[in-house]
Amino acid sequence: MGGRNMIVSIANNITSPLGMTTAENYAAVKAGKSALKRYEGHWGLPEAFVASLIDRSNFTDNRYTIVEQTVIHSVAKALESANIDTASPKVLFTLSTTKGNVFLLDKREKVFPQERVRLGMMARQIASYFHNPNEPIVVSNACISGVCAQIEAMRHLERGNYDYVIVSGVDIQSAFIVSGFQSFKALSPEECKPFDANRHGLNLGDAAATIIYTRKDSVSENNWCAYRGAIRNDANHISGPSRTGEGSYRALKYVLGDIDLQKIAFVNAHGTATPYNDEMESIAIDRAGLSNVPVNSLKGYYGHTMGAAGVLETIMSMQAIDDNNILATRGFETLGVSRNINVTNQNQPTEKKAFIKLLSGFGGCNAALLMTKGGLL
Amino acid sequence: MDELIYKLKQEIIEALNLEDMTPEDIDENASLFGEGLGLDSIDALELIVLMEKNYGIKLQDPTQGKEIFKSVKVMAEFIQKNRTK
Amino acid sequence: MTIQHSVYISTDKVIVDGKALELTEKGSALLTQIYRSHIGDYPKFFKMDTLCKLGFVASELLLNSEGNRNFEPREDRAVILFNRNASLQADTNYQSTIQDSENFFPSPAAFVYTLPNIVTGEIAIRNKYYGETSFIVIEENDEKLMEQNLSVAFQDTDTKSIIGGWLDCTDEEHFEANIFIMEK
Numbered sequence: 001m002g003g004r005n006m007i008v009s010i011a012n013n014i015t016s017p018l019g020m021t022t023a024e025n026y027a028a029v030k031a032g033k034s035a036l037k038r039y040e041g042h043w044g045l046p047e048a049f050v051a052s053l054i055d056r057s058n059f060t061d062n063r064y065t066i067v068e069q070t071v072i073h074s075v076a077k078a079l080e081s082a083n084i085d086t087a088s089p090k091v092l093f094t095l096s097t098t099k100g101n102v103f104l105l106d107k108r109e110k111v112f113p114q115e116r117v118r119l120g121m122m123a124r125q126i127a128s129y130f131h132n133p134n135e136p137i138v139v140s141n142a143c144i145s146g147v148c149a150q151i152e153a154m155r156h157l158e159r160g161n162y163d164y165v166i167v168s169g170v171d172i173q174s175a176f177i178v179s180g181f182q183s184f185k186a187l188s189p190e191e192c193k194p195f196d197a198n199r200h201g202l203n204l205g206d207a208a209a210t211i212i213y214t215r216k217d218s219v220s221e222n223n224w225c226a227y228r229g230a231i232r233n234d235a236n237h238i239s240g241p242s243r244t245g246e247g248s249y250r251a252l253k254y255v256l257g258d259i260d261l262q263k264i265a266f267v268n269a270h271g272t273a274t275p276y277n278d279e280m281e282s283i284a285i286d287r288a289g290l291s292n293v294p295v296n297s298l299k300g301y302y303g304h305t306m307g308a309a310g311v312l313e314t315i316m317s318m319q320a321i322d323d324n325n326i327l328a329t330r331g332f333e334t335l336g337v338s339r340n341i342n343v344t345n346q347n348q349p350t351e352k353k354a355f356i357k358l359l360s361g362f363g364g365c366n367a368a369l370l371m372t373k374g375g376l377l
Numbered sequence: 378m379d380e381l382i383y384k385l386k387q388e389i390i391e392a393l394n395l396e397d398m399t400p401e402d403i404d405e406n407a408s409l410f411g412e413g414l415g416l417d418s419i420d421a422l423e424l425i426v427l428m429e430k431n432y433g434i435k436l437q438d439p440t441q442g443k444e445i446f447k448s449v450k451v452m453a454e455f456i457q458k459n460r461t462k
Numbered sequence: 463m464t465i466q467h468s469v470y471i472s473t474d475k476v477i478v479d480g481k482a483l484e485l486t487e488k489g490s491a492l493l494t495q496i497y498r499s500h501i502g503d504y505p506k507f508f509k510m511d512t513l514c515k516l517g518f519v520a521s522e523l524l525l526n527s528e529g530n531r532n533f534e535p536r537e538d539r540a541v542i543l544f545n546r547n548a549s550l551q552a553d554t555n556y557q558s559t560i561q562d563s564e565n566f567f568p569s570p571a572a573f574v575y576t577l578p579n580i581v582t583g584e585i586a587i588r589n590k591y592y593g594e595t596s597f598i599v600i601e602e603n604d605e606k607l608m609e610q611n612l613s614v615a616f617q618d619t620d621t622k623s624i625i626g627g628w629l630d631c632t633d634e635e636h637f638e639a640n641i642f643i644m645e646k
Contacts, residue, residue: 046566098577100548102576105553117550118546118547119599123599123601135602137611139596140577140579140599141596152598155614155617158614158617159614159617161610176556176557179568183422183573184422185425231594231618232537233586233593234586235592238419238583238587239419363579363580363582363583363595364586394508396508397505419570423569423571426567426569430567
């Protein structure tokens with residue numbers, strides 16, 4: 001791109017119930033594995049639920065909460081393949097989370113000081129673990145946070161405010177979050193079925209995921225670039241998605257600009273498998289002229305990982321294209337949305353080098369991110 | 378029945394923070410959603426909690442609410458029939 | 463970038479464009495007093511958690527001060543707010559509905575506010591703003607850091623102005639808003 005610096009992903013990690021590295025995660029998902037399981041009487045909750053939960057016993061450093069430990073693990077793994085000095089003031093930590101250490105509000109929790117429930121305090125634990133001198137930024141925009149944090153990183157790098165931005169997304173499930181979604185009647189009693197005619201809601205999931213971005217004035221064909229991102233609101237309702245997909249459509253329209261839609265390998269949708277979300281996304285995708293482009297959702301493998309979702313799903317999508325593959329939408333059989341969009345039900349080959357990550361969340365917010373391999377479109 | 382309807386109106390006002398409203402302002406036959414009281418989907422979920430908390434009625438299928446929350450009167454009749462406390 | 467209007471609200475003080483409003487109440491009653499004396503036509507206000515009430519009345523005073531309100535849909539204005547405590551008051555309120563296993567009734571109306579960005583959505587809904595909305599949590603009320611994060615938001619070429627600033631709340635009686643309209 002003449003005259004324009006590109007924002008390039010130089011390293012990443014996914015820490016989830018399906019693996020502690022990106023490679024393990026991709027291999028598991030490609031093979032169709034899911035970490036979704038049914039939990040009864042878990043955390044003293046009266047109602048059973050299906051979720052994808054990390055084995056807490058793998059995380060034994062009692063100076064840090066389980067949430068902080070998964071992020072530290074994810075950042076440390078990502079840093080193994082990036083030669084950068086996190087103690088430099090030119091490195092910024094950006095955290096994407098919705099509920100952080102919210103479990104500390106439970107009066108039975110006595111191990112950690114109450115101040116750690118503050119997201120900024122939690123982010124400081126992580127930044128200071130890596131000896132970073134800057135005040136970390138926490139982006140907390142419900143389920144779209146993971147894409148918002150990447151957009152924030154792109155902007156700071158384009159502006160030259162920092163040389164590297166470490167974007168981590170995390171949410172770890174607890175009685176607080178699960179009971180809340182149960183009260184919303186939003187959880188599926190079985191493994192979720194994104195975009196399917198028989199979908200009955202979402203599953204929740206634990207994960208931490210990290211992407212490290214930098215700025216480059218020239219890119220090679222193997223570099224993944226964050227090309228363009230947008231955040232738009234539905235201006236409709238705080239918990240119900242727009243019936244016209246307004247915010248999602250507008251975010252898509254902005255990131256697509258005047259590029260050739262033929263170059264898009266797939267849209268990795270939010271695809272939570274709630275009746276309203278998937279219907280809304282189908283409308284937005286169709287309105288944006290993308291109804292022939294393959295659409296997938298990864299919620300059937302991981303559940304909805306909230307603050308981690310935008311980062312995790314971006315990484316999985318980059319891995320898939322590196323493998324010339326479009327991932328299947330696990331749980332999807334029969335199209336159950338009003339627009340005739342092209343949802344994948346099995347892995348399929350692709351030679352294309354770009355994808356769109358789409359997300360929507362409470363508060364009427366929506367985000368879209370266009371990622372390209374090689375930087376050119 | 379009238380007593381239950383009045384009590385239910387008070388409980389709805391409190392649970393849904395319908396500030397400035399009194400039980401007298403609510404028509405027991407008027408629709409709770411849309412035109413009537415103008416309640417939304419979160420209010421409907423909160424009414425499900427109200428029925429469980431105050432009357433021991435557990436609605437498993439939230440779509441059942443559509444029928445039950447037609448009006449305060451319909452809701453009171455349902456509670457009368459199904460209450461466990 | 464220029465700052466056009468500003469509103470400051472604390473537990474016992476309300477200042478619009480440098481001028482103090484004469485109000486008698488304090489804490490949560492102050493927010494209700496602002497609503498009744500200056501707004502009054504949005505009963506959803508009473509359903510909101512404290513952070514949303516604060517953001518709602520502060521943005522209403524700000525936009526009334528800007529004038530020419532027509533509530534026409536627009537995409538060129540973003541809402542980007544910052545604080546320290548995210549949705550702590552709503553979180554604590556929701557936790558109280560699940561704390562006791564003998565009296566366990568999770569409240570959906572409480573849960574829906576357990577995200578700091580709900581207030582940016584409330585402001586977007588009220589004013590039909592289809593533009594960017596975002597909430598950023600930082601440990602300190604640091605004006606330079608906020609300015610840095612607001613100024614980069616104009617890299618979205620559709621964004622021409624931002625309702626931005628600090629909007630924090632620890633409980634129903636303790637809060638602080640310092641918001642403004644920033645133009646490109």
